Amino acid sequence: MRLPILLLAVATAAAASDLDWWKTALVYQIYPRSFKDSNGDGTGDLNGITEKLPYLQETGIDAIWMSPIYRSPNYDSGYDITDYRSIQEEYGTMEDFDRLLNVSRGLGMRVVLDFVPNHTGNESEWFSKSTTRTSPYTDYYVWADGLNATDENGTLYEKPPSNWVSTFRGSAWQYHQVRGQYYLHQFVIGQPDLNYRSDVVQEEMKNVLRFWLDKGVSGFRVDAINRLYEADPRNFSGLYPDEPLSGAEGAVPDDYEYLQHIYTENLFETYDVVYDWRDVLDEYITSQGEYKIMMTEAYADLQLMIRYYGTKTRNGSIPFNFSFLGDINKDSTAWEIKTVIDKWMTYMPSGNVANWVNGNHDQSRMANRQGVDRVDAMNMLALILPGVAITYQGEEIGMTDGYVSWNDTQDPQACNTNDPVNYYKKSRDPNRTPYHWDGSANAGFSNTTGATWLPVASNYQTVNLAAQMATQKSHYHFYKDVAAQRKTPALQEGDLDTRALSESLLVVTRLLPGEAGMLGVVNLAAEAQTIDLTSLKILPSDLEVVASGVNCALEKNATLTKSSIPVSAHCALLFRSGIVGGGNAAGAHYLSLPLLVLLVVATYSITACFS
Numbered sequence: 212m213r214l215p216i217l218l219l220a221v222a223t224a225a226a227a228s229d230l231d232w233w234k235t236a237l238v239y240q241i242y243p244r245s246f247k248d249s250n251g252d253g254t255g256d257l258n259g260i261t262e263k264l265p266y267l268q269e270t271g272i273d274a275i276w277m278s279p280i281y282r283s284p285n286y287d288s289g290y291d292i293t294d295y296r297s298i299q300e301e302y303g304t305m306e307d308f309d310r311l312l313n314v315s316r317g318l319g320m321r322v323v324l325d326f327v328p329n330h331t332g333n334e335s336e337w338f339s340k341s342t343t344r345t346s347p348y349t350d351y352y353v354w355a356d357g358l359n360a361t362d363e364n365g366t367l368y369e370k371p372p373s374n375w376v377s378t379f380r381g382s383a384w385q386y387h388q389v390r391g392q393y394y395l396h397q398f399v400i401g402q403p404d405l406n407y408r409s410d411v412v413q414e415e416m417k418n419v420l421r422f423w424l425d426k427g428v429s430g431f432r433v434d435a436i437n438r439l440y441e442a443d444p445r446n447f448s449g450l451y452p453d454e455p456l457s458g459a460e461g462a463v464p465d466d467y468e469y470l471q472h473i474y475t476e477n478l479f480e481t482y483d484v485v486y487d488w489r490d491v492l493d494e495y496i497t498s499q500g501e502y503k504i505m506m507t508e509a510y511a512d513l514q515l516m517i518r519y520y521g522t523k524t525r526n527g528s529i530p531f532n533f534s535f536l537g538d539i540n541k542d543s544t545a546w547e548i549k550t551v552i553d554k555w556m557t558y559m560p561s562g563n564v565a566n567w568v569n570g571n572h573d574q575s576r577m578a579n580r581q582g583v584d585r586v587d588a589m590n591m592l593a594l595i596l597p598g599v600a601i602t603y604q605g606e607e608i609g610m611t612d613g614y615v616s617w618n619d620t621q622d623p624q625a626c627n628t629n630d631p632v633n634y635y636k637k638s639r640d641p642n643r644t645p646y647h648w649d650g651s652a653n654a655g656f657s658n659t660t661g662a663t664w665l666p667v668a669s670n671y672q673t674v675n676l677a678a679q680m681a682t683q684k685s686h687y688h689f690y691k692d693v694a695a696q697r698k699t700p701a702l703q704e705g706d707l708d709t710r711a712l713s714e715s716l717l718v719v720t721r722l723l724p725g726e727a728g729m730l731g732v733v734n735l736a737a738e739a740q741t742i743d744l745t746s747l748k749i750l751p752s753d754l755e756v757v758a759s760g761v762n763c764a765l766e767k768n769a770t771l772t773k774s775s776i777p778v779s780a781h782c783a784l785l786f787r788s789g790i791v792g793g794g795n796a797a798g799a800h801y802l803s804l805p806l807l808v809l810l811v812v813a814t815y816s817i818t819a820c821f822s
């Protein structure tokens with residue numbers, strides 16, 4: 212009898228963690244072209260990722276999220292998908308993907324995919340059939356007739372359906388000879404926007420989600436979500452309405468900033484699609500026993516973003532909070548950082564899961580934005596705040612932006628400037644250069660004798676993983692030490708308290724009654740300071756260093772009391788405190804029911820074994 216009961220209990224506990232895993236997940240964003248090249252063609256690939264999965268597991272990563280790996284002609288680094296159900300050849304095959312998934316599962320890590328629903332590539336079969344009005348693809352895209360106009364000399368000419376501008380400059384409308392109409396592309400010309408006002412498109416995209424969920428992926432990060440819908444011409448006498456001018460200084464009509472995007476961004480219909488996808492993902496709670504994560508990307512203001520979480524009647528997604536990217540920089544004070552954290556926690560609807568993003572493939576690297584001196588601090592904050600933490604590949608070792616010449620430039624956003632002098636202001640290539648595995652040729656990223664797809668950053672011999680693994684004091688060891696604490700009850704469930712003791716001292720505590728507390732201390736100043744935390748009444752007095760940043764004099768395992776904590780210049784420290792008071796005797800109150808069942812049964816079975 213004993214064994215079956217025990218197994219049942221274990222199964223229940225596992226199921227619970229499969230349902231809750233996402234609430235505190237440490238997610239690692241992989242940019243596949245730049246992570247690891249396994250076949251020597253200068254471009255990263257799936258087998259390269261699979262080869263490095265054990266590294267990620269050792270580091271404490273719960274899930275990897277891969278930027279697009281779907282078939283694409285690559286006019287926009289894989290965001291122009293031509294077949295949502297196959298793998299881009301240079302990354303490998305579907306068998307390689309299945310193996311990656313399997314190995315990842317074997318290591319206890321989950322795989323999250325990028326979902327790019329705003330558009331397909333123009334070379335997709337869907338688009339091709341839409342240009343010839345072949346059912347059911349006729350209305351898969353946003354098609355419209357041009358408008359007649361007369362120029363200053365009275366000559367008739369045809370102009371695009373509206374004044375809308377693409378993110379990458381110029382009209383958002385492109386004339387297509389075969390169909391004799393214009394199609395909408397909010398991004399590059401090769402990316403026609405899908406028509407979400409078509410039920411067939413809605414169903415098609417749900418089936419794409421199901422295709423990958425059936426394989427066993429653990430969810431999606433949804434790209435460019437706030438541009439799914441445009442104004443409905445039926446509400447504007449059959450025409451697409453012009454957007455009003457923004458009045459932005461220095462903007463010319465071809466610039467995206469020239470217009471106020473009231474008809475192309477953040478339309479309320481977008482939220483319903485997100486809630487509908489949530490329902491699709493929730494089908495898998497029953498069939499696979501796993502909660503599937505959905506993270507949405509939207510560069511919108513806070514109030515609009517918050518709506519992605521869902522409503523009283525519909526569940527939604529986790530909107531990426533980019534406040535660490537947008538609202539914190541090298542000069543931010545402890546007061547400002549505290550304000551940014553508190554603001555998100557305040558506006559987030561209660562019961563929802565926060566998230567902290569320190570970098571991605573679209574932004575300059577953290578070490579450049581926040582300064583090398585703040586790499587440990589920012590990594591630690593993301594990892595000790597409640598909710599999901601997302602690390603972009605390379606931020607754990609403090610990689611910096613690489614230099615990419617005009618000749619080597621790949622990013623369409625930069626190429627479209629046609630400006631060999633100022634292109635770099637628009638380029639996202641510097642933050643996409645290959646990962647620095649070691650100090651060997653091509654930073655260990657590729658064994659190619661030719662060029663890698665983007666050049667490796669010049670500092671790879673000093674800033675690389677192997678070097679950081681070899682020394683006790685490194686961004687990598689600090690990151691790993693902090694990540695290791697994420698499974699503690701305090702970081703999983705503890706109450707959050709943030710304090711700015713001064714302009715340069717930030718203190719974050721996570722305290723849970725009956726458990727050891729966690730205390731993060733950041734000194735942003737260029738001078739050492741000694742702090743007294745006796746004003747934090749609930750924080751136990753005895754502290755032990757569990758992670759010590761590269762600039763800190765206090766070493767790991769040092770013990771001290773909260774009344775006097777010496778913090779070096781530009782140092783980030785993580786402490787474990789003694790047991791926080793106020794809990795009930797056993798602390799059992801804080802355990803989830805399945806875990807409780809497991810403990811009780813385990814105790815029984817141990818007793819039985821020795822009786």
Ligand SMILES: *[C@@H]1O[C@H](CO)[C@@H](O)[C@H](O)[C@H]1NC(C)=O
Nearest residue numbers: 249250251252657658659660
């Ligand atoms: C690079 O590695 C791949 C895979 O091991 C191998 O097939 C290829 O020959 C190597 N290329 C060079 C130039 O060493």
Ligand SMILES: *[C@@H]1O[C@H](CO)[C@@H](O)[C@H](O)[C@H]1NC(C)=O
Nearest residue numbers: 309310312313314316317318
């Ligand atoms: C998946 O991994 C398991 C071990 O974790 C192994 O036994 C199995 O053969 C693998 N399957 C595939 C298709 O690679």
Ligand SMILES: *[C@@H]1O[C@H](CO)[C@@H](O)[C@H](O)[C@H]1NC(C)=O
Nearest residue numbers: 356357358359360367368369
């Ligand atoms: C534009 O002018 C052409 C030729 O004069 C005409 O056939 C067409 O219907 C006009 N289109 C619109 C939208 O008025």
Ligand SMILES: *[C@@H]1O[C@H](CO)[C@@H](O)[C@H](O)[C@H]1NC(C)=O
Nearest residue numbers: 361362363364365366367368
């Ligand atoms: C209008 O005519 C003038 C004089 O012939 C010419 O210089 C100008 O380029 C024309 N404008 C357009 C838009 O064709």
Ligand SMILES: *[C@@H]1O[C@H](CO)[C@@H](O)[C@H](O)[C@H]1NC(C)=O
Nearest residue numbers: 286332333334399400401402
């Ligand atoms: C797709 O768009 C690109 C420009 O981005 C163009 O060069 C190419 O010819 C287009 N292909 C098709 C099939 O329309």
Ligand SMILES: *[C@@H]1O[C@H](CO)[C@@H](O)[C@H](O)[C@H]1NC(C)=O
Nearest residue numbers: 442443444445446447448479
């Ligand atoms: C737009 O038109 C649709 C029907 O075509 C209608 O349901 C909707 O309420 C209208 N929206 C606005 C903002 O007028």
Ligand SMILES: *[C@@H]1O[C@H](CO)[C@@H](O)[C@H](O)[C@H]1NC(C)=O
Nearest residue numbers: 493502522523524525526527
């Ligand atoms: C939302 O999700 C939660 C947790 O998965 C579930 O308990 C709740 O019933 C869902 N609400 C709706 C409206 O579907």
Ligand SMILES: *[C@@H]1O[C@H](CO)[C@@H](O)[C@H](O)[C@H]1NC(C)=O
Nearest residue numbers: 614615616617618619620631
């Ligand atoms: C860039 O390419 C052009 C044309 O191939 C060449 O003339 C120029 O020297 C190159 N510049 C650099 C910096 O490599």
Ligand SMILES: *[C@@H]1O[C@H](CO)[C@@H](O)[C@H](O)[C@H]1NC(C)=O
Nearest residue numbers: 683756757759766767768769
């Ligand atoms: C700190 O203590 C842990 C466990 O007691 C031990 O494994 C580790 O080696 C110690 N680290 C240092 C830097 O002393």
Ligand SMILES: CC(=O)N[C@H]1CO[C@H](CO)[C@@H](O)[C@@H]1O
Nearest residue numbers: 287290291398402434435573
């Ligand atoms: C927010 C944003 O622009 N996200 C993506 C939407 O699609 C474009 C073009 O495909 C990508 O480059 C963006 O990263």
Ligand SMILES: CC(=O)N[C@H]1CO[C@H](CO)[C@@H](O)[C@@H]1O
Nearest residue numbers: 510511513532533534537554
């Ligand atoms: C990029 C982005 O969406 N940033 C928003 C994140 O949240 C802050 C508020 O905390 C907004 O101000 C940013 O615009």
